Amino acid sequence: MYVSVRLAEEKCNGCRMCVFTCPDPNVFNFYKDKKKISVNASRCKGCGLCVVACPKEALSVSAG
Amino acid sequence: MSTRIITPVAEFADLLPQDYRELVANGPFFARRGLKDLGTFKEIIEEHPHCAGCGVALGVRLVAASLPAPADTIIIGTPGCSFFGLAQTAVNYSNTAFGNQNAVASGLKRMLSLRYPDRHKDVVVLVGDGGIADIGLDMTLHSWFRREKIVTIMVDNEVYGNTGGQESGMTKEGQVLNMAPGGKKFPKIPVFEIAKVSGCAYAAKVTVASPRMIEKAVNRAVLVARQVGPTYLQIYTPCPTNLKFSPDQTVRVAAEAEKGYYAVEEFITDEAARCLQQLTTES
Ligand SMILES: Cc1ncc(C[n+]2csc(CCOP(=O)(O)OP(=O)(O)O)c2C)c(N)n1
Ligand code: SF4
Ligand code: SF4
Ligand code: SF4
Ligand SMILES: [Mg+2]
Numbered sequence: 506m507y508v509s510v511r512l513a514e515e516k517c518n519g520c521r522m523c524v525f526t527c528p529d530p531n532v533f534n535f536y537k538d539k540k541k542i543s544v545n546a547s548r549c550k551g552c553g554l555c556v557v558a559c560p561k562e563a564l565s566v567s568a569g
Numbered sequence: 570m571s572t573r574i575i576t577p578v579a580e581f582a583d584l585l586p587q588d589y590r591e592l593v594a595n596g597p598f599f600a601r602r603g604l605k606d607l608g609t610f611k612e613i614i615e616e617h618p619h620c621a622g623c624g625v626a627l628g629v630r631l632v633a634a635s636l637p638a639p640a641d642t643i644i645i646g647t648p649g650c651s652f653f654g655l656a657q658t659a660v661n662y663s664n665t666a667f668g669n670q671n672a673v674a675s676g677l678k679r680m681l682s683l684r685y686p687d688r689h690k691d692v693v694v695l696v697g698d699g700g701i702a703d704i705g706l707d708m709t710l711h712s713w714f715r716r717e718k719i720v721t722i723m724v725d726n727e728v729y730g731n732t733g734g735q736e737s738g739m740t741k742e743g744q745v746l747n748m749a750p751g752g753k754k755f756p757k758i759p760v761f762e763i764a765k766v767s768g769c770a771y772a773a774k775v776t777v778a779s780p781r782m783i784e785k786a787v788n789r790a791v792l793v794a795r796q797v798g799p800t801y802l803q804i805y806t807p808c809p810t811n812l813k814f815s816p817d818q819t820v821r822v823a824a825e826a827e828k829g830y831y832a833v834e835e836f837i838t839d840e841a842a843r844c845l846q847q848l849t850t851e852s
Contacts, residue, residue, distance in 0.1 A: 524608040525780045526820055528619060528626035535608030542608065552622030552809075553817030 508551035508568045512544050516563035523555035523564060572598050572640055588614045597633075597660075598640040604784040607634050617653045622816025624806035624823065625650045625697070627777045628724045632695060632804070633660055635787035642691040642791075643681075645674045647705065649697035650730045650808075668704030670694045671712035674719045682718075689795050691720065698725040698739035702758045706738075713768040716798045720790045723760065723801075726808035734811040741830075746811060761834065764801040770841040771797075774834040776805035778824035782833055792848055793841045800841075805831045 510532070519540030524533045532548045533555075535541075549566075556564045575593055577585050595611045602610050612633070619626035629651060636642050643661040646652050647670045665673040674692045681690035701709050701723045709721060727744065729735040734747030738758035745752045764772040771793040773786035783804060790800035805823050809816040827833065837845075 521608060525604070525631070526627070528623050528630060528819075529616065530612035530630055533608050537609065548616055550621035552819075553815075554622055554627075554820055557817050558820065 507546075508566060509546040509549040510544050510551065510555060511546070511565050511567060512542065513563050513565075514541060516561045517541050518561055518563075520560060522558040522560060526554045526558040528552070528554065586614075597636075602634070602639075604631065604634045604780060619650060619653055620808075620810045620816070622809045622819045623650065624777050624808055624819045625724045625726055625730065626653065627819065628783075628804045628806035629653070629695065631777065631780050631783045632693075632722060632787055635784040636660065636691070636693070637788055637791050638689065638691060641689060642693055643677060645670050645677070645692065645694045645696075647696045647700040648731065649700050650726070651695055651697050651700075651724045652731070668700060669708060670696050670700060670705055671717070671719065671721060672708045674721075675712050675715065675717040678717060678719050691791050691795065692718075693720040693722060693791070695722045695724065697730070697737075698723055698727060699729045699735075699737040702738035702760050706758075710763070710767055713764065713799045713801075716768050718794050718797075719799055720787075720794045721799065721801045722787075722790070723803045724806040725803055726806050726811070727757075728808055728811045730808045730811050761801070761803050761836075765836045769799050769801045769836070770794075770838045771800040772802070772836040774803045774805075774831065776823040776827045776831055776833075777807075778820050778827055779833065786835070789837075789845060793837075793844060796844050797838070797841045 521535055524535055529548055532545055534543045551566045553566045556566055591611050592614055639660045645663050647665050648667045674694050678692040725739050727740045728746055729737055736746055736749040736753045740753045742756040743752045761774050771789055775782045775786050786802050790802050794800045805826055807819050807822040809819055
């Protein structure tokens with residue numbers, strides 16, 4: 506079981522609060538053109554800080 | 570550092586790990602990257618071993634992304650959780666014996682000024698509260714008294730995090746910790762106030778709940794240290810593991826503190842203010 510962040514892409518508005526809140530480097534990628542982020546779940550430690558920071562409820566931490 | 574050092578020779582480039590090539594092609598060295606570019610460039614190759622939700626790791630990450638000239642910066646560390654900055658930033662890093670950071674930084678800064686008289690080389694101490702306020706306090710203060718042109722940044726988690734939870738001089742009065750079961754008996758050491766009267770030309774107190782403030786303060790601290798004198802930055806970087814709150818609450822804990830005892834504060838001498846003013850006019 507590997508607990509990590511999941512993104513519901515359709516809810517994301519590209520505000521980047523998550524990017525500035527994650528203590529781990531290179532978990533989030535931000536695409537300026539699309540105004541979206543993507544996650545590299547293998548680098549995530551599942552702390553949930555980004556989940557708390559996201560104003561759109563686009564992020565969650567779970568195993569699976 | 571010369572960017573030539575990290576650029577692979579064309580003949581060998583394809584033998585190097587993909588991660589390394591990405592760092593060269595899209596790291597923080599060649600193009601100017603700031604905090605606002607986080608998420609669009611490669612910060613580091615390695616992953617770091619900090620606990621989930623670590624405020625120190627977040628503080629180190631935000632500081633590294635805010636440096637005005639990462640390729641010409643050396644970070645000076647000392648034992649503590651901040652030491653993992655070594656594995657967390659792509660910036661040159663040198664470790665020191667616990668507490669010796671400002672003495673080592675002073676020597677390096679003087680040596681770099683002689684070796685590169687025409688180029689700014691930024692020497693940035695980035696260490697824990699125990700490293701500065703306890704074992705390294707004498708060397709920190711003396712570097713300020715001597716007006717060494719270095720930046721000192723404390724990532725203050727109010728505990729010896731790395732060694733399992735002893736009290737530091739920066740722990741809050743009354744705080745109970747794994748190895749301070751009776752609670753701390755005296756208040757936080759006022760390092761920020763001491764910095765103001767000990768020769769620092771610029772000082773700021775911020776928290777990880779305000780990344781843009783961190784960026785502003787890091788930039789000011791580095792620019793003032795280049796031209797005027799020592800600078801000090803104190804960042805509240807809460808530790809969920811030792812202070813025993815849930816790791817998803819680190820930024821909220823910092824934001825709460827910011828409303829009270831850890832309110833944002835800035836100190837600047839007239840000379841440093843003139844220096845910053847001049848730099849703004851020039852750019
Ligand atoms: C001379 C010496 N004494 C003690 C230690 C053990 N030691 C390593 S880290 C540390 C405490 C670090 O606390 P702090 O500076 O607050 O950093 P944190 O781990 O909290 O980030 C201690 C006592 C050491 N490495 N060297
Ligand atoms: S859960 Fe924590 S480590 Fe994972 S992406 Fe979110 S903030 Fe980063
Ligand atoms: S905080 Fe939420 S809405 Fe903002 S970029 Fe991240 S996932 Fe998207
Ligand atoms: S002990 Fe605290 S400061 Fe150290 S890595 Fe863990 S959360 Fe961070
Ligand atoms: Mg500490």
